[in-house]
Amino acid sequence: MSRIGRMPIPLPDTVQATIEDHAMRLRGPKGELAQSFHPDMRVEIRDKEIIVSRPTDSTLHRSLHGLTRTLLANAVKGVTDGFSRTIEITGVGYRAQLQGEKLVLQLGFSHPVEVVPPKGIQVTNVETFSPTSANEWLSSRFVLNGIDKEALGEFAAQIRALRKVEPYKGKGIKYAGERVRRKAGKSAGKSAR
Numbered sequence: 001m002s003r004i005g006r007m008p009i010p011l012p013d014t015v016q017a018t019i020e021d022h023a024m025r026l027r028g029p030k031g032e033l034a035q036s037f038h039p040d041m042r043v044e045i046r047d048k049e050i051i052v053s054r055p056t057d058s059t060l061h062r063s064l065h066g067l068t069r070t071l072l073a074n075a076v077k078g079v080t081d082g083f084s085r086t087i088e089i090t091g092v093g094y095r096a097q098l099q100g101e102k103l104v105l106q107l108g109f110s111h112p113v114e115v116v117p118p119k120g121i122q123v124t125n126v127e128t129f130s131p132t133s134a135n136e137w138l139s140s141r142f143v144l145n146g147i148d149k150e151a152l153g154e155f156a157a158q159i160r161a162l163r164k165v166e167p168y169k170g171k172g173i174k175y176a177g178e179r180v181r182r183k184a185g186k187s188a189g190k191s192a193r
Contacts, residue, residue, distance in 0.1 A: 005065030009050040009073045012080055017045055024050075024072060028079030031120070031147045035075040037068045050076070078147035085156045086176035089140040094163075094171065096140040098126045103142070107163040107173070115162075121146040121155055141176070 011017055015028040023036040024043060037043060041064055042053045052069040054061040077083070089096055089105070097104045103123050105113040117123055126142040144159075146152040156175065165172035167183040174180060 005069045011048045030082045041068045074149045085144045091171035094139045
């Protein structure tokens with residue numbers, strides 16, 4: 001059996017779960033979420049725990065076992081605690097601002113880029129740093145919050161793709177804690193051949 005798939009998912013007292021037609025509907029303090037799963041997987045709620053089992057040991061069922069358990073565990077965590085992702089913007093003149101629901105980004109283009117977060121995702125803690133602050137390189141930072149881990153990750157990736165970090169000066173958008181491999185620039189003192 002899959003080591004991840006056979007672990008039961010604890011169901012907190014604040015979460016209500018129901019199973020209907022190959023989908024689990026969860027309601028918790030942060031909101032409501034529905035997570036579908038493959039029709040071959042068996043999912044049951046027993047003693048305040050969600051148990052996922054597979055019918056056979058075929059390659060398909062073994063691969064779906066751990067996946068189903070992880071997706072359901074993420075849904076339970078989402079409705080209880082939620083997920084967050086911190087985005088950092090680095091570069092001279094690069095910054096982020098929140099105008100109502102819209103996130104307005106200055107990324108070195110001739111125009112500002114306006115991004116509207118999808119339903120269920122909030123943009124919070126928008127900070128802009130001055131060039132004289134202790135953190136010289138960081139221009140702006142903001143946090144994305146939501147209960148659906150997949151939608152949150154997709155939206156964060158869309159924002160990051162607007163201006164990926166370039167390897168020479170490190171300007172662009174990255175996740176907090178992401179390490180960017182830096183390249184050395186041209187060397188001026190090389191001898192000509």
